[in-house]
Amino acid sequence: MVTAIILMTVDRKRINELAQELADIEGVSECYSVGGSYDLVALIRVRDTESLADLVTRQMAHLEGIEHTETLIAFQAHSRHDLENMFSVGL
Amino acid sequence: MVTAIILMTVDRKRINELAQELADIEGVSECYSVGGSYDLVALIRVRDTESLADLVTRQMAHLEGIEHTETLIAFQAHSRHDLENMFSVGL
Amino acid sequence: MVTAIILMTVDRKRINELAQELADIEGVSECYSVGGSYDLVALIRVRDTESLADLVTRQMAHLEGIEHTETLIAFQAHSRHDLENMFSVGL
Amino acid sequence: MVTAIILMTVDRKRINELAQELADIEGVSECYSVGGSYDLVALIRVRDTESLADLVTRQMAHLEGIEHTETLIAFQAHSRHDLENMFSVGL
Amino acid sequence: MVTAIILMTVDRKRINELAQELADIEGVSECYSVGGSYDLVALIRVRDTESLADLVTRQMAHLEGIEHTETLIAFQAHSRHDLENMFSVGL
Amino acid sequence: MVTAIILMTVDRKRINELAQELADIEGVSECYSVGGSYDLVALIRVRDTESLADLVTRQMAHLEGIEHTETLIAFQAHSRHDLENMFSVGL
Amino acid sequence: MVTAIILMTVDRKRINELAQELADIEGVSECYSVGGSYDLVALIRVRDTESLADLVTRQMAHLEGIEHTETLIAFQAHSRHDLENMFSVGL
Amino acid sequence: MVTAIILMTVDRKRINELAQELADIEGVSECYSVGGSYDLVALIRVRDTESLADLVTRQMAHLEGIEHTETLIAFQAHSRHDLENMFSVGL
Amino acid sequence: MVTAIILMTVDRKRINELAQELADIEGVSECYSVGGSYDLVALIRVRDTESLADLVTRQMAHLEGIEHTETLIAFQAHSRHDLENMFSVGL
Amino acid sequence: MVTAIILMTVDRKRINELAQELADIEGVSECYSVGGSYDLVALIRVRDTESLADLVTRQMAHLEGIEHTETLIAFQAHSRHDLENMFSVGL
Numbered sequence: 001m002v003t004a005i006i007l008m009t010v011d012r013k014r015i016n017e018l019a020q021e022l023a024d025i026e027g028v029s030e031c032y033s034v035g036g037s038y039d040l041v042a043l044i045r046v047r048d049t050e051s052l053a054d055l056v057t058r059q060m061a062h063l064e065g066i067e068h069t070e071t072l073i074a075f076q077a078h079s080r081h082d083l084e085n086m087f088s089v090g091l
Numbered sequence: 092m093v094t095a096i097i098l099m100t101v102d103r104k105r106i107n108e109l110a111q112e113l114a115d116i117e118g119v120s121e122c123y124s125v126g127g128s129y130d131l132v133a134l135i136r137v138r139d140t141e142s143l144a145d146l147v148t149r150q151m152a153h154l155e156g157i158e159h160t161e162t163l164i165a166f167q168a169h170s171r172h173d174l175e176n177m178f179s180v181g182l
Numbered sequence: 183m184v185t186a187i188i189l190m191t192v193d194r195k196r197i198n199e200l201a202q203e204l205a206d207i208e209g210v211s212e213c214y215s216v217g218g219s220y221d222l223v224a225l226i227r228v229r230d231t232e233s234l235a236d237l238v239t240r241q242m243a244h245l246e247g248i249e250h251t252e253t254l255i256a257f258q259a260h261s262r263h264d265l266e267n268m269f270s271v272g273l
Numbered sequence: 274m275v276t277a278i279i280l281m282t283v284d285r286k287r288i289n290e291l292a293q294e295l296a297d298i299e300g301v302s303e304c305y306s307v308g309g310s311y312d313l314v315a316l317i318r319v320r321d322t323e324s325l326a327d328l329v330t331r332q333m334a335h336l337e338g339i340e341h342t343e344t345l346i347a348f349q350a351h352s353r354h355d356l357e358n359m360f361s362v363g364l
Numbered sequence: 365m366v367t368a369i370i371l372m373t374v375d376r377k378r379i380n381e382l383a384q385e386l387a388d389i390e391g392v393s394e395c396y397s398v399g400g401s402y403d404l405v406a407l408i409r410v411r412d413t414e415s416l417a418d419l420v421t422r423q424m425a426h427l428e429g430i431e432h433t434e435t436l437i438a439f440q441a442h443s444r445h446d447l448e449n450m451f452s453v454g455l
Numbered sequence: 456m457v458t459a460i461i462l463m464t465v466d467r468k469r470i471n472e473l474a475q476e477l478a479d480i481e482g483v484s485e486c487y488s489v490g491g492s493y494d495l496v497a498l499i500r501v502r503d504t505e506s507l508a509d510l511v512t513r514q515m516a517h518l519e520g521i522e523h524t525e526t527l528i529a530f531q532a533h534s535r536h537d538l539e540n541m542f543s544v545g546l
Numbered sequence: 547m548v549t550a551i552i553l554m555t556v557d558r559k560r561i562n563e564l565a566q567e568l569a570d571i572e573g574v575s576e577c578y579s580v581g582g583s584y585d586l587v588a589l590i591r592v593r594d595t596e597s598l599a600d601l602v603t604r605q606m607a608h609l610e611g612i613e614h615t616e617t618l619i620a621f622q623a624h625s626r627h628d629l630e631n632m633f634s635v636g637l
Numbered sequence: 638m639v640t641a642i643i644l645m646t647v648d649r650k651r652i653n654e655l656a657q658e659l660a661d662i663e664g665v666s667e668c669y670s671v672g673g674s675y676d677l678v679a680l681i682r683v684r685d686t687e688s689l690a691d692l693v694t695r696q697m698a699h700l701e702g703i704e705h706t707e708t709l710i711a712f713q714a715h716s717r718h719d720l721e722n723m724f725s726v727g728l
Numbered sequence: 729m730v731t732a733i734i735l736m737t738v739d740r741k742r743i744n745e746l747a748q749e750l751a752d753i754e755g756v757s758e759c760y761s762v763g764g765s766y767d768l769v770a771l772i773r774v775r776d777t778e779s780l781a782d783l784v785t786r787q788m789a790h791l792e793g794i795e796h797t798e799t800l801i802a803f804q805a806h807s808r809h810d811l812e813n814m815f816s817v818g819l
Numbered sequence: 820m821v822t823a824i825i826l827m828t829v830d831r832k833r834i835n836e837l838a839q840e841l842a843d844i845e846g847v848s849e850c851y852s853v854g855g856s857y858d859l860v861a862l863i864r865v866r867d868t869e870s871l872a873d874l875v876t877r878q879m880a881h882l883e884g885i886e887h888t889e890t891l892i893a894f895q896a897h898s899r900h901d902l903e904n905m906f907s908v909g910l
Contacts, residue, residue: 003123004672005096005132007163012248015239019169032094032165033239035186035253036309041096041163043134053531057652057670066649071672072098072132073528074123076508078110095308103521106512124512126459126526127673144258148288148306157285162308164255167235185305187278187314189345194430197421201351214276214347215421217368217435218582223278223345225316254280254314256305260292277581326440330561330579339558344581346437349417367578369551369587371618376794379785383624396549396620397785399732399799400855405551405618407589436553436587438578442565458669460642460678462709467885470876474715487640487711488876490823490890491764496642496709498680527644527678529669533656550854599804603834603852612831617854619801622781641763690895694743694761703740708763710892713872731851733824733860735891747897760822760893769824769891771862800826800860802851806838 002052003074004044006060014065015039021063027055093143094165095135097151105156106130112154118146184234185256186226188242196247197221203245209237275325276347277317279333287338288312294336300328366416367438368408370424378429379403385427391419457507458529459499461515469520470494476518482510548598549620550590552606560611561585567609573601639689640711641681643697651702652676658700664692730780731802732772734788742793743767749791755783821871822893823863825879833884834858840882846874 010018015033019040023031027046034041046052056071101109106124110131114122118137125132137143147162192200197215201222205213209228216223228234238253283291288306292313296304300319307314319325329344374382379397383404387395391410398405410416420435465473470488474495478486482501489496501507511526556564561579565586569577573592580587592598602617647655652670659679660668667680683689693708738746743761747768751759755774762769774780784799829837834852838859842850846865853860865871875890 005123005125007098012239012243012251015243016169019167023169023171028171031169032096032163033167033169033235034096034163034165035255036161036163037252038163041165049530053670057531057649061649061652069649070127070674072123072125072127072129073530073672074125074132075504075528076110076124076512078107078114078122078124080114080119103512103524104516106516124508126528128525140257144306148258148285152286152288160285161310164257164308166231166255167239187305187307189280194421194433195425197425198351201349205351205353210353213351214278214345215349215351215417216278216345216347217437218343218345219434220345223347252309254305254307254309254311256307256314258292258306260289260296260304260306262296262301322439326579330440330558334558334561342558343583346439346581348413348437349421369578369580371553376785376797377789379789380624383622387624387626392626395624396551396618397622397624397781398551398618398620399801400616400618401798402618405620434582436578436580436582436584438580438587440565440579442562442569442577442579444569444574460669460671462644467876467888468880470880471715474713478715478717483717486715487642487709488713488715488872489642489709489711490892491707491709492889493709496711525673527669527671527673527675529671529678531656531670533653533660533668533670535660535665595803599852603804603831607831607834615831616856619803619854621777621801622785686894690761694740694895698741698743706740707765710763710894712868712892713876733851733853735826744897747895751897751899756899759897760824760891761895761897762824762891762893764889764891766891769893798855800851800853800855800857802853802860804838804852806835806842806850806852808842808847 002044002046002049003077004046004052005072005074006042006044006056007038007070007072008040008042008066009037009068010039011065011067012039018063018065022060025055025059027051093135093137093140094168095137095143096163096165097133097135097147098129098161098163099131099133099157100128100159101130102156102158103130109154109156113151116146116150118142184226184228184231185259186228186234187254187256188224188226188238189220189252189254190222190224190248191219191250192221193247193249194221200245200247204242207237207241209233275317275319275322276350277319277325278345278347279315279317279329280311280343280345281313281315281339282310282341283312284338284340285312291336291338295333298328298332300324366408366410366413367441368410368416369436369438370406370408370420371402371434371436372404372406372430373401373432374403375429375431376403382427382429386424389419389423391415457499457501457504458532459501459507460527460529461497461499461511462493462525462527463495463497463521464492464523465494466520466522467494473518473520477515480510480514482506548590548592548595549623550592550598551618551620552588552590552602553584553616553618554586554588554612555583555614556585557611557613558585564609564611568606571601571605573597639681639683639686640714641683641689642709642711643679643681643693644675644707644709645677645679645703646674646705647676648702648704649676655700655702659697662692662696664688730772730774730777731805732774732780733800733802734770734772734784735766735798735800736768736770736794737765737796738767739793739795740767746791746793750788753783753787755779821863821865821868822896823865823871824891824893825861825863825875826857826889826891827859827861827885828856828887829858830884830886831858837882837884841879844874844878846870 022042028042029045030043032041113133119133120136121134123132210224211227212225214223295315301315302318303316305314392406393409394407396405477497483497484500485498487496568588574588575591576589578587664683665679666682669678756770757773758771760769841861847861848864849862851860
């Protein structure tokens with residue numbers, strides 16, 4: 001399982017449509033409009049990196065109105081009360 | 092329910108300990124070490140803004156090694172196949 | 183009650199019209215043209231986050247000439263001579 | 274009357290104390306801890322620029338933990354349903 | 365008397381015309397083309413903030429070729445051998 | 456196989472020692488001192504993300520003099536004359 | 547005659563003392579504390595570049611509390627109703 | 638032998654085509670689509686600086702969709718278990 | 729004699745033509761295409777500031793493809809084995 | 820022959836001493852204190868990249884007071900009235 005957080009600044013006029021289009025992409029588990037220096041945040045959970053590459057460079061590439069993206073690929077998940085302390089996200 | 096995404100750059104020497112300390116805070120639902128221009132990303136889901144204020148300005152304030160934080164407060168969640176198209180995160 | 187401060191850089195040719203259009207939006211309690219690295223600052227006070235989401239992603243989305251916005255969502259108000267020291271903004 | 278908005282990044286460990294110390298300064302009408310790329314926002318309303326200069330360069334200068342400030346001085350207030358369209362803040 | 369320093373980056377092809385157009389505006393006491401990360405610097409000395417607001421949001425708004433401005437509003441002037449040490453700019 | 460490019464700015468006084476220490480870490484396939492806005496670039500090729508997490512958050516965490524890092528995790532390799540056009544890096 | 551505008555961010559605790567120390571340097575014709583992303587602005591008018599070099603690298607070098615400076619050296623002054631349209635500042 | 642790392646932000650809609658076009662250029666030994674604040678990273682290994690100049694200013698200049706590039710030219714390669722400790726990249 | 733270093737980012741498609749056009753301007757003593765966060769660097773050596781102003785605001789203003797310039801005006805040259813330690817560039 | 824331009828921000832208190840120390844390094848052909856967002860600019864002309872690596876990572880590494888450097892390595896020199904139009908700097 002690969003986890004990534006995509007931070008986006010977008011065309012303000014398309015913010016709601018875009019958020020919905022992102023949310024409808026398979027692999028986007030959550031999509032938020034946010035305050036701060038970004039407009040939208042998408043949480044990606046896909047099976048493997050082929051799927052991540054496909055999502056970012058093919059499916060998202062066709063959406064109109066995304067001005068800037070920064071993709072943060074997780075290489076470790078940290079969870080509470082974890083007996084083994086940490087486990088890899090299986091990136 | 093209030094959702095926030097906290098982006099952090101941290102002291103590299105404390106990255107794993109810090110990630111675990113964050114993950115152990117009530118209200119931090121997920122914590123990832125990531126590639127890109129941030130080091131750690133924490134997903135916060137708390138009951139109301141009193142809890143968010145308490146988490147950010149009191150509980151996180153005592154952690155050593157956080158150099159910079161940017162808190163993105165969600166004001167709308169967008170989800171797939173949603174009949175009503177969009178629902179508020181109840182921020 | 184949700185409080186937010188929206189910092190904007192705008193098309194200089196529309197600065198006055200835009201300021202007035204912003205001031206006329208329900209929920210914008212004050213709007214200032216300012217010196218510094220932003221052009222306009224709007225103070226938002228709305229009932230709940232549904233209203234904030236509506237204001238930012240629908241009403242402001244139709245205004246012409248806003249180039250960049252940064253929305254600072256307040257999660258705590260601090261007031262003078264406050265017996266309880268601090269109260270939440272009820273975000 | 275002079276209006277100014279002061280954006281601050283601060284030492285996270287002092288965020289609540291600092292917010293309260295700012296709120297207690299005469300002339301600071303409101304002080305918020307916020308999400309985004311700043312930590313605190315103070316709204317200043319003082320009689321004249323002597324008072325603003327005194328507040329920024331003397332009173333705030335003694336507070337511990339303010340790392341960076343950006344002072345946005347308003348030169349015009351825009352208000353809703355305003356017969357005269359716009360009035361100066363009397364800066 | 366209100367003093368402000370306006371830093372500008374401008375369309376290189378209009379730098380000289382623009383400098384002259386700025387210099388011809390009442391209230392612009394000096395205008396320089398400069399080396400560094402800005403192209404033009406204008407010194408503004410006007411009677412009151414109504415005049416400053418008018419100069420920045422109306423007169424300068426019609427000039428072609430200004431790409432970015434940062435307006436530094438002075439809130440205190442410091443002068444040499446000053447018996448009273450400091451005097452307000454009467455902003 | 457996981458590929459990552461780590462961009463670093465470092466303490467100038469330790470640039471050569473640090474470059475050698477990085478080059479000696481298992482998984483760092485190449486390390487260059489470079490001109491531009493970074494000082495060192497390390498190419499990482501490791502078996503899986505557990506190894507990447509270990510390299511970045513444990514082995515590199517103990518090196519003295521690294522001031523800032525940006526980790527670019529590859530999610531697709533593109534190669535010349537490739538019959539299948541593209542193949543995943545097997546991240 | 548050489549004209550330069552020096553933009554400074556300074557230690558907030560020394561802002562008034564520093565402004566006065568700058569104002570007392572021969573060649574500093576005006577010094578302002580300002581709102582915006584800088585704290586102090588000094589206008590320099592000196593006879594020649596030897597004097598400017600001396601002022602910046604020797605006299606200002608001994609002042610405590612200046613954190614960052616950006617020196618904008620004017621290479622042309624533009625003035626109103628100027629018969630010859632423009633004259634060099636004689637830099 | 639000259640080694641350079643070229644960091645690129647590109648038009649998202651052309652990311653895959655561009656990556657392949659880069660990979661097909663003689664001298665580009667590897668090309669990756671990456672997460673983080675860049676989109677593509679190309680590793681260049683050419684015989685001499687004439688070849689590097691030709692690659693960057695002629696061959697890459699004709700590719701559509703590259704928005705920003707930063708070329709990091711290696712001036713030293715550091716390798717593991719190296720008897721001579723370090724050798725020049727023969728730049 | 730006035731010395732200045734002009735740092736430029738330019739339209740990649742015109743980098744070679746532009747470099748040659750710059751080199752052909754009287755007063756440009758050297759012009760380099762460079763790696764790093766700039767594309768071209770021009771060294772200017774002209775008789776006086778009138779010539780510098782003319783070069784930057786008139787001759788360079790007509791060149792196509794220059795996106796951003798930063799002009800660093802030298803106010804002192806430091807040379808090796810210099811009996812008088814330092815001499816002014818006669819700016 | 821390798822040509823490089825090194826842009827530096829330095830400790831203001833050491834600007835003159837540092838400029839002289841740089842100028843005294845073999846391979847530094849010119850060193851200027853400049854106005855703008857950098858403090859010092861050094862022009863490097865050395866025989867080969869071994870010499871450049873030695874100069875940047877060994878000789879300059881021991882100088883006190885250099886806060887930030889950006890090394891622009893030239894990969895092509897463009898000169899006036901050049902019969903062959905362009906020649907490589909022999910980097």
